[in-house]
Amino acid sequence: MARDEMAELRAFIAVASENSFTKAAAKLGLSPSALSHTIRALEERLGLRLLARTTRSVSTTEAGERLLQAVAPHFDQIRFELDALSALRDKPSGTLRISAGSHPVVTLLRARLAQFLKDYPDVNVELSINDGFVDIVGEKFDAGVRLGESVSKDMIAVRIGPDWRFLVVGTPAYFARRSAPEHPRDLTNHQCINLRLTSAGGLYAWEFEKDGRELEVRVHGQLTYDGIIPVLQAAVDGLGLAFVPEDLAQPYIDRGELQVALEDWCPPIQGYHLYYPNRRLASPAFSRFVEAFRYRG
Numbered sequence: 395m396a397r398d399e400m401a402e403l404r405a406f407i408a409v410a411s412e413n414s415f416t417k418a419a420a421k422l423g424l425s426p427s428a429l430s431h432t433i434r435a436l437e438e439r440l441g442l443r444l445l446a447r448t449t450r451s452v453s454t455t456e457a458g459e460r461l462l463q464a465v466a467p468h469f470d471q472i473r474f475e476l477d478a479l480s481a482l483r484d485k486p487s488g489t490l491r492i493s494a495g496s497h498p499v500v501t502l503l504r505a506r507l508a509q510f511l512k513d514y515p516d517v518n519v520e521l522s523i524n525d526g527f528v529d530i531v532g533e534k535f536d537a538g539v540r541l542g543e544s545v546s547k548d549m550i551a552v553r554i555g556p557d558w559r560f561l562v563v564g565t566p567a568y569f570a571r572r573s574a575p576e577h578p579r580d581l582t583n584h585q586c587i588n589l590r591l592t593s594a595g596g597l598y599a600w601e602f603e604k605d606g607r608e609l610e611v612r613v614h615g616q617l618t619y620d621g622i623i624p625v626l627q628a629a630v631d632g633l634g635l636a637f638v639p640e641d642l643a644q645p646y647i648d649r650g651e652l653q654v655a656l657e658d659w660c661p662p663i664q665g666y667h668l669y670y671p672n673r674r675l676a677s678p679a680f681s682r683f684v685e686a687f688r689y690r691g
Contacts, residue, residue, distance in 0.1 A: 402436035403465055405429055406444060410454050410462045474677070486678035487516035494539035495525040496623050497639050498666045502555045503539070503687070510686045517679045525621050526591040531671055536680055542664035551667040553689040559662045560601070561640045563652040565632040574655040575635075578602045578611045585634035586613035590620045600637045602659040609659075613637075665689065 408418035409429065419426045437444050444458035454462055494503060499521060507519065522528075522535070530538040545551045562575070568585075575581050581600065589598040597618065599610040615634045619625050622638060629636035630646055635655070646652040668687060676684070 398435075399439075402432055402439075404469065405432045406436055406458075407462065407466050407469060409433060409445060409452060410458060411466075413452050415452060485516050486514055486682050488677060488679045489518040489520060490537075490679055490683055491520045491522065491535045492537050492539065492668075493522045493524055493528040493530055493533065493535045496523050496621050497525075497642065498539045498555065499523060500623070501639070501641055502666060506687055510683065513686070514679065514682055517682070519683075523621075524592055525589070530669075537668050537670040537683075539666050539668055542667045545667055545669045548672060549669040550672045551669045552684055552687075553665060554668050554687045555665040555689050556691075557662040557665045559640050559660050560637050561643055561657065561660050562600075562635055562637055562655045563626075563629055563643050563647070564635040564655065565630065565651065566653055567632050568635070569653055569655075574653075576656075578609050578656060578659055581611050581613050581635065584613070584615075586615040587625050587628045587634045587636045588613060588615055588618040589622060589625050589637075590618050592620045598637075602656065603661050604659045 405418070405422065405424075408422055409415055412418045412421065415426045415429055415433075419429045422429065424432075433445060440457075442457040443455050444461060446453050446455050446458075492503075503521065511517070511519065527540075527544075528535070528538055530536075539554065542551060542553065562581070564574075572584060575584060578600070586600075590596070591598055597612070599612050602609045602611065613635075617628055617633055619628065622642070625636050626638045626642050626646075628634065629638065629643075630651055640660075643652055643654075647654060668684060670680075
């Protein structure tokens with residue numbers, strides 16, 4: 395393939411991925427007019443219109459989408475292969491983009507990041523905090539962090555933490571006003587603090603299990619957050635019951651600031667895993683990251 399054809403395809407992938415000539419031009423270090431000329435040359439050579447342009451947006455045509463799906467993975471593979479060449483260097487380098495919820499960041503990643511960054515000073519780590527589900531491939535993350543039971547089967551999953559459980563907690567003052575729930579269904583009569591899953595947009599249903607029986611409860615309350623840390627803080631402030639990870643709540647439980655309800659309905663769940671596509675060619679930096687955060691019991 396001629397160099398001009400490679401440049402045209404690279405330019406097309408950038409515009410199709412960004413849905414913007416301006417953003418793609420900045421990414422490629424070109425002027426928007428030069429980029430537009432390159433795309434026009436590709437369309438003329440193929441005899442097909444690849445991009446639908448309006449004054450406000452850019453989108454792929456049917457032919458453009460087909461071309462994008464056909465060639466983009468090959469360019470990704472080339473990038474991975476080039477990254478792998480850095481294995482010949484003494485020190486891994488580059489930027490790793492990781493998507494994770496606030497809970498694993500606070501309880502697992504934070505404790506190990508200092509040593510990892512010290513050991514590999516040429517590696518940069520970008521952590522995107524999101525308590526919902528994230529398409530790590532579509533969003534171009536190197537990896538994500540998710541509970542083992544929710545990792546897709548087509549992903550490689552590496553455990554990075556132990557099993558843990560959610561607990562229903564509230565302040566002693568709250569339970570002085572309202573009797574503690576004896577069954578998960580009783581929660582519908584309580585003031586509960588909801589967690590909104592930012593990716594899906596819906597509210598998280600509290601999940602319980604006892605003697606092999608699984609139960610989901612849609613709770614109600616005046617307050618909703620899209621992060622688990624403020625949900626816990628609201629419970630400590632006495633604003634209602636919360637369903638939060640035990641390790642986050644334990645210090646408050648030990649100090650008597652929170653009490654637990656329905657503990658026998660809260661079994662352990664599979665711990666957090668670092669997951670990434672099985673077709674991913676691991677760079678030296680990413681391989682070191684996986685080994686540094688792997689759970690060893």
